[in-house]
Amino acid sequence: MSDYRRDERPGRGRDQQSGSFGLGPDGMCKCPKCGNKVPHQRGTPCAQIKCPKCDSMMFRE
Numbered sequence: 001m002s003d004y005r006r007d008e009r010p011g012r013g014r015d016q017q018s019g020s021f022g023l024g025p026d027g028m029c030k031c032p033k034c035g036n037k038v039p040h041q042r043g044t045p046c047a048q049i050k051c052p053k054c055d056s057m058m059f060r061e
């Protein structure tokens, strides 16, 4: 219930993020096993992302 996220609204420019591209306000997904981190993808919960290294399900950091 508390996991609801608003998607990025269309019409708002994305190119305001200069410098920290890929590390936006959506944060990172972290692997509990090996500690690997990947940028959180909009619209895809971290719990549905597998760690590319060890294939474990990741969580939102």
Ligand SMILES: [Zn+2]
Pocket (backbone or CB within 6 Å): 031, 032, 033, 034, 035, 036, 051, 052, 053, 054, 055, 056
């Ligand atoms: Zn891992």
